[in-house]
Amino acid sequence: MKRQDSMGYQINHVARLFAQALRVRVAPHGVVPGQFAQLLALYEQEGVTQNQLCDQVKIDQSTMAHTLQRMERDELIQRVPDPADRRRALIMLTDRAREVQDDLVNAALRVNAVAMRGFTPEQVAVCLELVTRMIDNLEADGSEEEISPREET
Amino acid sequence: MKRQDSMGYQINHVARLFAQALRVRVAPHGVVPGQFAQLLALYEQEGVTQNQLCDQVKIDQSTMAHTLQRMERDELIQRVPDPADRRRALIMLTDRAREVQDDLVNAALRVNAVAMRGFTPEQVAVCLELVTRMIDNLEADGSEEEISPREET
DNA sequence: TATATTTCCATGGCAAGCAATGTATTGCAA
DNA sequence: TTGCAATACATTGCTTGCCATGGAAATATA
Structure with a gap:
């Protein structure tokens, strides 16, 4: 059996190519691929907790904590303490995040179009x-x- | 448009699930998912250079250098200097790598079977x-x- | 042959993933 | 009310990916 006939092998490969295609298109906007899913989820609904975001984008809690730190550093999000529960913070988008929304969505659409050309x-x-x-x-x-x-x- | 309707989004998700499914199955053999493609390529043909391996598994040269270092540390491969070109080394499998070959291939087949159940x-x-x-x-x-x-x- | 370019690999930096663990807060139960 | 379990998030460690750069060797060119 060849590697190229293994679904897992091919999925891994195509996923890296998708990330790469996305990277070159969103980097000019100061966004990296790993922030993409979080931004899309927040465009749909902001003011959620870190835990809710984990459930939505299906990544590990510790990964989410790191990514949110970078997003806060890059001024894409802001965390406001939840008065109802001091362990939590509600995640809000910044103006800058909303400004790039259309460009990001278009970049994603273009990548999908390239991948599924034909x-x-x-x-x-x-x-x-x-x-x-x-x-x-x-x-x-x-x-x-x-x-x-x-x-x- | 929902995230779940975006091919890139879904591909990223399924790729992480594939890696995870593989991880739990090959970890007992002292192998990690990132070494998998390299091992499969070397099972087909060993004694290749780092560059050739890069072409075959389609990952960045620097990523390959790091991964081969870990594989050498874990005694999965061995690098023998190429007398014909002192910049290069030929990558050889160790006995340990060959011992786990069947188990690794079976693990990959099982993961693919799980993913495509039905x-x-x-x-x-x-x-x-x-x-x-x-x-x-x-x-x-x-x-x-x-x-x-x-x-x- | 001396120099310049190219090739091969290593290295450091950062992003992003998981695992394991720590810490603070909350909530339940004795 | 005090103490314990559960929850939310942070932190550390490691892997795996990319980019950019560096150094050594081989090759091409002047």
């Missing part, structure tokens, strides 16, 4: 669906140890 | 083909600045 709309839909099913499958795999097997029906 | 053979083939086309598209995008545009027909 795809029919059906192929795009099929590909997204299959990738989403892989996500579901792998998430189920990763969480099955955490649930006690004896508790399952 | 897929028909046709869906597997279609997905692989579409992902490969995205790789080709994105590689073409990344290399077109390096070629002088005036040289194009």
Whole structure:
């Protein structure tokens, strides 16, 4: 079996190419790929806690803490203490983050268009669906140890 | 548009899940996901230079240098100086690397099986083909600045 | 042959991922 | 009310990715 026939191998490769294509397009705006998912989530809804953001973009809590620190340093977000719970802070976008919103969204759309150049709309839909099913499958795999097997029906 | 409908977003997510699924399965063998592609390439052909390995697994030269250092430290590879060119070294597998080969390949196959659980053979083939086309598209995008545009027909 | 360019690899810097652990706050329970 | 468990976030350590730069060796050129 060749490496190129392994889905995991190819997925890893294409993911690095996506990140790279995004990097060159958003770097001029002072944004890096790892901040992208967080910004998109915050454009949809800001004022959320770090934990909520973790759930939404599905990355580790410690990774999120680091990334938010850089985003705060880069003046993309601001954290306001939650008076209801002093452990938490609510994450707000800065003006600068809103100013680049359109450019970032366009960059993402262009990268997707480049990647799927020559795809029919059906192929795009099929590909997204299959990738989403892989996500579901792998998430189920990763969480099955955490649930006690004896508790399952 | 939702994040979950963006190919780049989903690809990033599924790639992290693949890496994670692989990590838990190969960690007991003292191997980490970032060494995987290199090992597979070396199982096919060893005695290659660092540069050749870069071309084969498509990662940056500096990343390769770091990873090979860790693989040498972990006694997975050995570098023998090339008498024909003293800048180079030929990369050889250790006995330990060969001992875990079957386990690693099986781990990769199991991860792929988990990810594509419920897929028909046709869906597997279609997905692989579409992902490969995205790789080709994105590689073409990344290399077109390096070629002088005036040289194009 | 001396010099300049190119090639190969190493190195340092930063981003971004996970794991494990620490700390403060909250909430529950005795 | 005091003490303990759970929660939220920070921190440290390591891997893996990129970029930019540096040094040594090989190759091309003057």
